[in-house]
Amino acid sequence: MNMAPQLSWYLALSAVLFTIGVVGVLIKRNVISMFMCIELMLNAVNLTFVAFSSFFHDVSGQLFVFIVMTVAAAEAAVGLGIIIAIFRNRESLDVDDSSVMKL
Amino acid sequence: MAIGCAISMVAQRNPLYSAISLIGVFISLACLYVTLSAPFIAAVQVIVYAGAIMVLVVFVIMLLNIDQAECQPRRLRSLVPIAVGLAAVLFAEAAFMIFFVQASAATPAHTVSDVGLTSSIGTGLFTSYLLPFEITSILLLMAIVGAMSLARRGGLIPPQAQGGETGTSNPE
């Protein structure tokens, strides 16, 4: 293809990735797989931000991406800690087993 | 390629393969960021996401020794058609956007932008976006404290502190 990538292509790619992430979160039973699908959704949003920032020559898009990445890293650390703590208690990584809040 | 890796991630049963596919997604996104003239974000994506977060995930997978996921869910099968329906709606939306929305006058062409340079990000981060920057530091501090408290074997509050709190509440 000899035309430069349009903005709508990047947005479409981001939407598709986000959709795949949503499907993954709904389908998967393993809690770590669900976590990874959530990270995929975050990345799809990052892609949208960077695409807009590049096309409109505005740096605030990339700054926001930077902050989103930081937040995602913090959330990953704490989330994985929680997952390990749950696993210590319940001996199973199935989300359905953890769906009752009683220990 | 990003889509291929994403689909493979969702479709794989073994969570380690899902993790590897997700690393593929991150790296392909990093390449896309470079074509969007955002080299700093691309490098940070590789360092933070693909390099650190996924290493944590791979560690957890290895520590907890997860093998193949169990077979079809027993109780929540009703969720699968909902997922498929939702996916169909979102795909329809994306298709609508690609094919039917004409490029309006406000949509710019893609020229090589110069906002992705590290110096401009640094300038923006320290002048007009200083408050989010500081709040992010506090957030990271909270995350560190949270992770450390989760990892302690004895729990966050040591047991002897709970004995003296029962009879001291005065209703006012």
Next chain:
Amino acid sequence: MAGILVAFTVVMTMVAYTVLAERRVPGFIQGRLGPNRVGYGGFLQPFADLLKFILKEDIVPDKSTRFVYFLAPVIATTAALMTIVVYPFGPEIHLPVLGTIHLVIARFDVALLYVLGVTSVGVYGIALAGWSSNNKYSLMGGLRSSAQMISYELALGLALIGVILQSGTLDLNSIVEQQAGHLGITGWNLIWVQPLGFLIYLIAAIAETNRVPFDLPEAETELVAGFHTEYSAMKFALFFLAEYVNMFTVSMLATTLFLGGWNGPFVHELPWLGVFYFFGKVILFLFLYIWLRGTLPRFRFDQLMSFGWKFLVPLAIINIVLTATLQWSPLFDYVSRFLKTSVGWGG
């Protein structure tokens, strides 16, 4: 494209001879001779080793996950080799026929961050290798090694921030050009500018590449052979290669950032000298690595981790704070004027 081929060949040859040196130099330190039968003084030994690796039987453990087992050495080697793309081997060379040649393969703005990123990806090779061998010693070795690598990556990055603060750019070419002192020697970042940063970087780099005294994960006496126990022949050769290329790239980064890259006496009159200076400095570092291997005992794993987190990281942060305050205060004007006139640092 030709640049990539040339650089690849040069790196591979140097790595091969590093392997040889690795066996002869500890020999001299320990009072014995290393391999000296093949060729004169052992110069053809690397080729003999290569032949042996190719012809050995390729064993695949029965219960390992095949895809990951094959993927892990590929990731390790690819990540190790991808970093050589950004290093400037020398100044620009004007040839009468071919025009100006820039002795660097790719030149982009965030080169230093790219190097950090690619070394982060190299951790995967080891972690996945440990997991996929289906052997508890390999798994332990792999996990320990990955934990060590990511801990010291932090100290590595923080030590480099001091250099970035002083140079004001992430581009490796500019950092090298700024270190051109009077005779090309005195402007190096090492002595006047970042002595503490250099020390921290060196220690963190040795830990990153899993070398003595930090080589517990692959020590022969501790965990059989650590994460690459179950690998044989070509795949083991790839891991081996990845480790030495890692050593090489880390040495190249040290010379570029701290020792002045291709700077040296009379470089601007005779640009080819730059390449020799660069490789000479890299060989100095490799020799340092091998020397340390023959001399120091190894750390226990908990000592290693506590050293990394409790000592190196705070030290690196202190280094950054010191550098930043020194740059900000009026003292810096005096210091930088002194450096410019007497030493020539600052381009």
